[in-house]
Amino acid sequence: MKNERLAKFLIAKHVEAPCDYKELDLGELWRVHDKLHHTFTRLWSEVAKGEITLESTSSPRCSFLDVKVEIARRVLSSCVFCENRCRVNRLDGERGVCRLDYKTVVSSYFHHLGEEAPLVPSGTIFYGGCTFRCVFCQNHDISQEYPYPGVVVDAKGLAKIQKELRGTGARNINHVGGDPTPNTHTILESLKYLEVNVPQIWNSNQYQSAETMKLLVDVIDLWLPDFKYWSDECAERLSGIRNYREVVTRNLKISIEHGDMIIRHLVMPNHIECCSIPILEWISKNLPRDKVVVNIMDQYRPEYLVARYPERYKEISRRVTADEMAIVYREAERLGLLYGVV
Incomplete structure (x- = not known):
């Protein structure tokens, strides 16, 4: 830089x-x-x-x-x-x-x-x-x-x-x-x-x-990837994507062999157990901690189709709460990950 x-x-x-x-x-x-x-x-x-x-x-x-x-x-x-x-x-x-x-x-x-x-x-x-x-x-x-x-x-x-x-x-x-x-x-x-x-x-x-x-x-x-979902069902329903976990984890492993990385994880309401926690666990077990920083992001807000049809996407039709963010932060600390907060 x-x-x-x-x-x-x-x-x-x-x-x-x-x-x-x-x-x-x-x-x-x-x-x-x-x-x-x-x-x-x-x-x-x-x-x-x-x-x-x-x-x-x-x-x-x-x-x-x-x-x-x-x-x-x-x-x-x-x-x-x-x-x-x-x-x-x-x-x-x-x-x-x-x-x-x-x-x-x-x-x-x-x-x-x-x-x-x-x-x-x-x-x-x-x-x-x-x-x-x-x-x-x-x-x-x-x-x-x-x-x-x-x-x-x-x-x-x-x-x-x-x-x-x-x-x-x-x-x-x-x-x-x-x-x-x-x-x-x-x-x-x-x-x-x-x-x-x-x-x-x-x-x-x-x-x-x-x-x-x-x-x-x-x-x-330098790689600046999103890692949104752990659940393939969540990825297909909310982003229209199949085989999300397999593809993204493969590419993260390739990327880290060829440069440094900041992984962005957008915490979403009601997706702590299905996505946030297993994502952090996978990172801690599969990527070298001296080359990876995890940016735990709290900027989620209901936009686009969620804002237009909140009843259709009820579980993500609100902002993430402070309690939900605290759970994710504690998990990152427990796993010993180097993480930032934006």
């Missing part, structure tokens, strides 16, 4: 790739990608330890980042960026759960002062579209309604936004929404045109596909 380390995407640009990568089929391209991932990991480690400087390495004509961009572009023709796995051809204008074709919509961008303290001021970019259908969404205007408010940006335009945010004092670039996942292709390509050293944050619902995780782990510096 303080320019003391190189952002990973800059290192990915220095990993040489074969320049015939566009001629390969997708399976061959993934094999090249996976081989380059190992090369990247070695270079990243050497740079982090001070054993080598990036300036001492060559800047190849074709890079690991180029390969990632090409794979992401091809994924659009049968989209599996998230685990909804809609397989629609977004290049031809088809839309799946996220309601986006290939174009990326930026609803707003600014220095966010309300994020976790170590991240502030955070250069936050809000994207249109989301892979969830949360009935209580506070950003439903940009995540679930179509057409989305905002402007269409291409990769160069997105790089320009990031450069502007960094140049005016942002400590990082915070990709959020909605959810950034449907915009993976534009975000990756924007890094080709971004030359300033700025950490990249992936602020998401963590419902990315395994393929998308492979594309992201070599360019994302």
